[in-house]
Amino acid sequence: MPDHSQDAIMADAVLSEHEDPSLLAGMLNNRAIFWGGGLLILFALIAAIGPFLTLDPTELNPIKRLKSPSAEAWFGSDFLGRDIFSRVIYGARVSLVVGIAVALISVGIGLILGLVAGYVRVLDAVIMRTMDGLMSIPAILLAIALISLSGATLGTVILAIVIPEVPRVVRLVRAVVLTVREEPYVEAAIAAGTRLPLILKRHILPNTIAPLIVQATYVCASAMLTESILGFLGAGIPPEIPSWGNIMSEGRTYFQISPWIIFFPGIGLALTVLAVNIVGDGLRDTLDPRIARKI
């Protein structure tokens, strides 16, 4: 019997010796993830711990109304004398909770719908046309309508923001499924008799994880912005809960005298969303450069 091992060693390259640099190291090296992620962790910590260290954000103090930022009140006080700094810290919680909840839920729903659309041709047309329809309705209007119908609570706001975010995720997952299905290694698995659930789990799903993580960060950023806009318009979370949008909405009337009621939460929101977006870009570049084109 001819010795194929000799052939293999002689003409082919030697088996590659070097190890892959770990993915985690790659992520930490990426400046975007490092700084953006760091900033986010800082904010999250402040949001979590802050409430225990600040003044009561609902405490009314009419004597001290509309004071400019000072040593006593770092961000100043609002028209009811409430401390803005405390309110901003509490508001951070709401925004982060909404952002993360919307990201997780919409990615979950989108993943399932996308897998179904990619694999079941009959349902594909139905699902995609529905998604197209949803995408035709401007997200803010859709959210406003949904909230006005079901009353404004944290839950309904989250749901109302989730629904317009789902179509983009479905599109993404479906695109990945359609591409991976054509790959010869998936065909080889089919030829080897692997059943569909295993094919999904072993071959298709792992390819969706990276793009989904990236998309999740973008959804989180978008959700935080949408929540604040809803709050600002008075169509979002009820005013008893201090969300950044609510705070800014209340500050409208007093803008010309005390602009900081709008500016401080606004800057806080912008920085948080910026951090999330930067982390998203960084993840996109490290996890899979190929998807950088699709998103």
Place this chain on the structure above:
Amino acid sequence: MYLYILKRVLSTIPVVVIVVLFVFLMLRLAPGDPAAVIAGDYATAEDVERIREQLGLNDAIPVQMYRWIAQLGSGDLGTAIFSKLPVTTLIGQRLEPTLLLSLTTIVFTVLIAVPLGTLAAYKAGSWIDRFVMLFSVAGFSVPVFVLGYILIYVLAMQLQILPVQGYKSPFEHGFWVFLRHMVLPTMTLSVIYIALIARMTRASVQEILQEDYVRTARAKGQSEFKILMRHALRNAAVPIVTVIGLGIALMIGGVVVTESVYNIPGLGRLVLDAVLARDYPVIQGLILFFSFVYILINLLIDLSYTFFDPRIRY
């Protein structure tokens, strides 16, 4: 090519159907009793019943559906609860400011974003590229209204070169007064749109500059600038135009906020007034209106591909 046009037009039909269906179902599938929610916290049982009657919620579903479709078919988008005016009339009253604001925004955006994105791709890796990317991320992160207030604070209150808010129609007050009042709203609304388009333009142009036919052009001795203008941009036209169309959805959302900040009496303010007044038919009618506009614009953009891409023409 004509087959393409036909296919594109026909393919909008299912989308329109879905939108109509969805809006129909929204009201009827919402948790709880929508009539009660709309009536508000202080409504009496009679108020709730009256609203339910007005919204036609007491009839059987198929009847409601039929009435709804017939209504839409005749161009009737519903009637406001409180003013009793047809929604279409209300839209007509408030259309002008929103339309003009949208137009100035689109023009401003395209004139800035496309050259910016192209330049960033052409000089990829340079400081201008990094600046554009940074600007684009930042533009995406600042909420529209915060930006609005910052601009008002700096340019209107401190520097006092532009009016704080308000809208002046060009037909009544002349073009320049109109423009003066439009500057801040346009800038506010454009930022997020510019961020999106600049980024996508950059991505498309950069991708095209890696294509084989660009390499062929270099092999012919063509200058980089002419390659950009003649080879790259012509191929980037389709993706750029596409994203301009898709971005309209973003812009419509921003219009609502911008009109609120600058006190512009347009369709965006109409939405907000309707929300405050809990005038659901108006909200519903506006959703339909904006969705149809969006679908129409994207259809026109799809059809414009025949102009840009000869592969569709022949």
Place this chain on the structure above:
Amino acid sequence: MNEISDTPVLEIKGLSVLLPDGADREFAIEEVSFSIGRSEIVCIVGESGSGKSVTAFTVMGLIPKKDLVPVAGEILLHGENLLGKSDRQMRRLRGKKMGMVFQEPMTALNPVIKVGDQIAEILEIHANMSASARKKRVIETMEDVSLPEPVKMYDSYPHQLSGGQRQRIMIAMALVLEPGLLIADEPTTALDVTTQAEVLELIRDIQARHGTGVMFITHDFGVVADIADRVVVMQNGKVVEQGTRDEILSAPSHPYTKMLIGSVPSLTPPNRPIPEVAETALEAKALNKTYGRVGLFENGRMVKAAQDVELILRRGETLGVVGESGSGKSTVARCMVRLIDPTSGDINVAGTNIAQMAESELRAYRQKIQIVFQDPYRSLNPRRTVGQSIVEGPMNFGLSGTEAQSRAENLMRIVGLAPEALTRFPHQFSGGQRQRICIARALAMEPRVLIADEAVSALDVSVQAQVLRLLQDVRERYDLAMLFITHDLRVAAQICDRIMVMQRGVVVEEGRTSEVYANPQHPYTRSLLNAAPGRETNFARYS
């Protein structure tokens, strides 16, 4: 400028180009020297990674200077050193003094500009002519490259032309200003063999008429045999041998060259003993696969990828299915494995018709017929170890983890790889090694039929020879029936007992390989064999 002299058109002396940090070797090309004279065609041959493309791109100045830096040597075009020139100076030379034709005609032309205008662009850049004069010249050039109806074709777009026509446009573009040097980087690799023959003839013809010196890069020795005056052999960035065509092809001196030439399969099928008729392992009757529907929303265009195909494959033999692109050979293969569903017809595996079987019933039969695909870089899931990919199939059919593992280890040995490597990931193997792994994966199912769908087409010629030997051994060892799909007539000659020729979905001829090659009956078969490059040449043999 174009004085007739003995100065070579192109002279490369000691050229070295550095690779960026982290690459697997220091130089992309090292101390490369050769020359190209007027009216001379010099073929640069080598396998992947040999540096032949880098050489061509460095001469044209098309490589990004940041990535690949020339650090030594000279490139003399008509005596002038190109390495010292500025970007501006190089731009003036490109297209005018040297032209280039690339490998993929489909993507090398701008899809939204008329082809005539794309040729005219060169004249715009380098010549001072009016628009009408330019158009006239372009049409002349298009006639020169034998394009039909040049006036009409001027206004066409690339997607309206065939691959061969597009490549002619590329050649027209490269030669319109009659440069002294033409660089052709695998210009016919992406074309069908009949189109390839036409384009090669065109290049020879034009080159003779205009006196152009041609640098022709290829990996196909048949093409070298047909077209080269001299040959330069490269390996890992270095020139290992150069000489006249006959010297290199019939009497090479360097061991690497000898190995390469020895690996080129001969077009003459060896004498095979006619086997006794064995049992039928796989059979197709009236197999049809049609794409497209007549309807309002399809343009009513139906494509008959496979029409009434009859096929019998017996145990212990290799049946080749040969054809160009669009012939339907891959469609037939994929139908057999039920990766696509036939429109009508029977597929009999061990007596049972699986053509229309539902997936649940079908699964049992999948074990009997396995396939190896063309692209070794996409045939293995990059996130799973090679071992996991091999044991997946057997475990689907009830084998325990340990049993499957030992089977996998055994198979690795048989295909010539170390069993310890089962824990590695695909990207740690070369293309040829990956193909071996795919063969092991197919064998792990203990099939009766093995389908090789262009399984060696993406491999370098030396690796190809080894994998072919492996396939033959495996077939003998397990007494398999093998269906071998290929477009390469040489490979088919060497490995197939019987052969089926397909054209546009129809089987036009079949029979024993030696008979079909010696006496082709159908005109299409004849044109295929006539078009095979290097038909007349006897390559040096070393066994």
